[in-house]
Amino acid sequence: MENNGLSNENDVVFRDVILLALTGFISMVILLIPFVNPPTEEESTSIPPGNVIVELFWDDKRDVDIDLWVQAPDDIPVGYSNKGGIFFNLLRDDLGIYKDNSPVNYEVSYSRGISDGVYIANVHLYREDKTPFKPIIAELLVSVVDPDSNKRKQILKTSKKLEEIGKEITVFQFELDKKGKLKKNSINNKYVMLRSGNKDSVELINNDELSNN
């Protein structure tokens, strides 16, 4: 009898433990449900951000710092020292290998909306990896996301050999209409200074002129 009483008691304790564990498990499942089914909004983010997208690529293996500078119509130049304008934003300044968790050497600027007028895309060879410097190829791509269909289309692509440290070049000047349509005869690479460093150099020249006078 005593033995039976003990085994009944054990059964009750065992059942309680099982019930507790089960209750815990069910509560956890209920708590986890919202995380198991994320909102569908996040799943449908295949629409790329921005409307005019300017991308710059260079050799991933080289610790060379190249800067992308862009300017939208009626806007200020956007690059590493001024990452946001009215229309364009530079996503990040890639410094080469230094402080870079991504394996690619890549800079990108996005515009919000499309203004009609002339766009400028420049590259500036900022820092070399070794001396003497071995020229490096910079690849520049321009894409437009159609504001109606949200489809992304590449409109311009070219490669430039960069040989001189500190030199900035205009890779593309091009004109778009409101719908992002490229005016083919507008494409040229007439140099326009965009990087803000030029402001300082202009000031320096002025100061030099002042001190010489």
Ligand SMILES: [Ca+2]
């Ligand atoms: Ca850079």
